[in-house]
Amino acid sequence: MDDSRAPQAKPTDEQGYPRHWEADVLLRDGGTARIRPITTADAARLVEFYEQVSDQSKYFRFFAPYPRLSDKDVRRFTHHDYVNRVGLAVVVRDRFIATVRYDRIDENGRPSEDGTDAEVAFLVQDAHQGRGVASALLEHIGAVAQERGIRRFVAEVLPENRKMVKVFTDAGYTQRRSIADGVVHLEFDLEPTAASLAVMRAREHRAEARSVQRLLTPRSVAVVGVSRNPQTVGRAVLRDLAGFHGPVYAVNRNVPPGGELDGVPVHRSVLEIPGPVDLAVITVPAAAVPAVVADCGAHGVQGLVVVTAGYAETGPDGRDHQRALVRQARAAGMRVIGPNAFGLVNTDPDQPLNASLAPVLPERGGFGIFCQSGAIGVALLEAAHRRGLGVSSFASVGNRSDVSGNDLLQYWEEDRATDVVLLYLESFGNPRKFTRIARRLATVKPVVVVKGARHTGSLPPGHAVQPAASGLRDATVDALFQQAGVLRVDTITELFDAGELLARQPLPPGDRVAVVGNSDSMGLLTHDACLSAGLRPRTPVDLTTAATGENFRIALDTALADPAVDAVIAVAIPPIGTAAHAFTGGRLHADDPGSDDPEIAEALLEAASRAKELGKPLLLAHLALTDLTGRLRDGGIPAYPAPERAVHALAHAVRYADWRRRTAEAEETARVPELDRIDEGAARTLVEAALGTRAAAAARLQPGGARITLAEAEGNALLAAYGIDVHPTLPAPDEESAVRAAAVLGYPVALKATAPHLRHRPDLGSVRLDLTGEPGLRRAHRELDALLGGAAQAQLVVQRLAPRGVDTVIGATVDPAVGTILSFGLAGAPAELLGDVAHRLVPATDQDVASLIREVRAAPLLFGWRGSDPVDTAALEELLLRVSCLVDDLPEVAAVDLEPVVVAPHGLAILGARVRIAPLPVRSDLGPRAMSSL
Secondary structure, three states: OOHHHOOOOOHHHOOOOOHHHOEEEEOOOOOEEEEEEOOHHHHHHHHHHHHOOOHHHHHHHHOOOOOOOOHHHHHHHHOOOOOOEEEEEEEEOOEEEEEEEEEEEOOOOOEOOOOOEEEEEEEEOHHHOOOOHHHHHHHHHHHHHHHOOOOEEEEEEOOOOHHHHHHHHOOOOOEEEEEEOOEEEEEEEOOOOHHHHHHHHHHHHHHHHHHHHHHHOOOOEEEEOOOOOOOOHHHHHHHHHHHOOOOEEEEOOOOOOOOEEOOEEEEOOHHHOOOOOOEEEEOOOHHHHHHHHHHHHHHOOOEEEEOOOOOHHHOHHHHHHHHHHHHHHHHOOOEEEOOOOOEEEEOOOOOOEEEEOOOOOOOEEEEEEEEOOHHHHHHHHHHHHHOOOOEEEEEEOOOOOOOOHHHHHHHHHHOOOOOEEEEEEOOOOOHHHHHHHHHHHHOOOOEEEEEOOOOOOOOOOOOOOOHHHOOOOHHHHHHHHHHHOOEEEOOHHHHHHHHHHHHHOOOOOOOEEEEEEOOHHHHHHHHHHHHHOOOEEOOOEEOOOOOOHHHHHHHHHHHHHOOOOOEEEEEEOOOHHHHHHHEEOOEEOOOOHHHOOHHHHHHHHHHHHHHHHHOOOEEEEEOOOHHHHHHHHHOOOOEEOOHHHHHHHHHHHHHHHHHHHHHHHHHHHOOOOOOOOOOHHHHHHHHHHHHOHHHHHHHOOOOOOOOEEOOHHHHHHHHHOOOOOEOOEEEOOOHHHHHHHHHHHOOOEEEEEOOOOOOOOHHHOOEEEEEOOHHHHHHHHHHHHHHHOOHHHHOEEEEEOOOOOEEEEEEEEEEOOOEEEEEEEEOOHHHHHHOOEEEEEOOOOHHHHHHHHHHOOOHHHHOOHHHOOOOOHHHHHHHHHHHHHHHHHOOOEEEEEEEEEEEOOOOEEEOOEEEEEOOOOOOOOOOOOOOOOO
16 A cells, blocks of 8 residues: 555544644654654554564664564553653654653652653664664653653663664763663753753754755656646746756656657656656646645655645635645655745756746856745846856745745755855744854854845735744844844845845955045945944045046055055946947947946956955945946956945945854853852742642643733742842832831832833823932822822832932843843833834843943943943843843743833842743743744
8 A cells, every 4th residue: 555645643532642742853864754652543553663673673672582562562562641651653654663662760760650760762663773763752752751750861771782872872961871781771861951952953953954955956856747738837847957967757647658748758647757756846736736745755755846826825724735735745754845836946067956937047156045935036036147146056935834944044054055145034934943043154154134024014825934923023033133143134136235245255354444436426425325324434535537447456455455444445437538428319328338447447356356365345336337347246346336235235244244253252252151149949939839830730731821920029039039139119008108118118218109000101290209208208198199099099119219320121021933032221202112122032141231231222321421420331231141041041931021220320220020920831942853833
């Protein structure tokens, strides 16, 4: 029977079945597999699997000859309680290729129902050993065990079973190892460590990069849905594959066997193709796709490009069909580009591939391009071709149901042919993962992004995202890009403007710019654009319109040799005589060969060589010099037909170079400091008590939970455990209570309302400051009582007066899509209205918080603006680090709001605080590797 068409097991019908343990994973060779719990319905699969395992592997598993499983064994290995006894299987094409099982034990190694140790054992089919199957299983069984309260695994391994010993020792967990009675005894804690996370990320990177490489470098390709009609999509793809070096097959079930189309043999089914097929491009109607995917899986196809539309972009039913398509493909070990995809391009002359609908292909070059929209894909490729910019590889993935931009980033990091990455994004599938990968990539290669739907927030139909990512705020996206070193631009034109400069010129060592040219007006425009972009331009050097090539050569040499110059922008217009010659009939013929001066071109090209030696970028802003720009581009000089375009490109390069330098320094110097007065144990006890032990345990079986706002005393105690002291307050429901509170706290005091509708609304008159004695306090209490409609309703409190300073706001909030975000801004309506808030992802380093407080536009108020006293920014930075540590150490803390935080010249005072907590989600970014399920 064709196993790819076999009905899938329905283990979710079993009572207590933990559906959230199911996961699709990528293996080391780029193939896919599914990990899921073993159920009572898997007896036949288990027996078949065991029959395929070699005698040696069986011996390694059971330490004795064990040729077959008895009925008792089968029952033991398929009946689990999913708490104390758990078995997981790796499944491909509905067949087991590996299993793992743990049994809970006590400290003496006996079966237990309340121990925190478990014995674990693996068995991997010999044909699949070396694919990273056991490593993936270890990650998943470890996460399952932690969820069930197990803290340590114990394993017994024969010394000659070196592969299994290596799986354990390479995992990065804290281990203890001993040998007794000829057996290696291993114990390792399941708490993630920096080493275990690094190992997991490295494996993820290799697997995803390899999976994309397999798609871009197939040995053979089949186009399914090729019609006799030459105008159809299938025929267009087939013609575009004409330059492919390997076998190409056409599939059309209505064509008699033995026929040809465009010189390619035609078969009625993928199953009839005589040789292997690595990549299949599917263009049949949506209703016929499942049968084609089944054939591809049975034939061993590695990847699919599904051009067919009619999926998630059509509505809920289409989304269900799309999910079914991905499940079917992954179950057969295949990855999917699409559906509704535009296709793939690889320009490698040794392995060329054009499995796309692109009407124009650029030359070979250093740009890796990713997009979702097919229309944008056409525009990107045509723009690259028109500007003479070469492409290494290109992917337009349509609905992005499986292969995403994250996968391509993993590949481009390893790809030596790719120098600059250009992305057009309309949505994020996994923003947290994007940040992690993009940051690592940006340290070695520039990443430039256009993000669509910036203001509307709506997504194109069919662009599947995780629910948490659908409402991602644009300010969060900006923070994500900034911290990851990703350059965000606004248009496709700007995308290539910045990309061309980054690809052709060295990174600028600073922001000091020299402007040299033969037009005073162009020079001034360029100078003003530099100031607007935050660069530091020198006074433009005007060579006049009569400038010769020699004049340009001398001026450029002088500018480049100046140690106070980091970049040079040359500005040029046609010489007046030739410009007048080109003006005929009221039109300027910009393509007139006489309008360009070859001497100027030579001067610029010579200067470009010196600029590269000196590590300073040189670029050209010009008017009507199209012939010149072509020659300059061949020599590596970016040329822009407007000063502002040249300046914007340079500004992006300056910001990126600065980020690269700061990141390199941070790797050596940035740190999360060891802070005193932190009692993580006490804080954790407070959180667990607030959540309720039983409620928290039950909630961990749910994907997240409702947030709980802690009472003021609880929240302040939690903050105090991390050395964050909130200015004390005492309730003042009446005058006498207010007077007693002031006596305890000491004058001067403040009287303020804390009711939610009045919080942080001083404009409503809900605060009285500088109360130095009992008469003033009583009078203020009566006034607020009358103004706000009763002290009980307003919830008045007395607080010791804080020293005068700058009012600021600090917050930390868990964004389900990105992670925890640390925020800082100045308090008050102007900052709120202008959105003057800066963000960083947690955990934050000392350098992160130092730059955070300086990033807001109102930051000069902290540093002595207009003669005021500078405030204690060191105390402010320490407070930000403490908040970062709190939310990083305790993921149950969902939000912290400190407002206002009054920063004085010496010290600071936190006058208001609110803390919210929530049960842990089932899986986090620290969990095992798993492919996204959208």
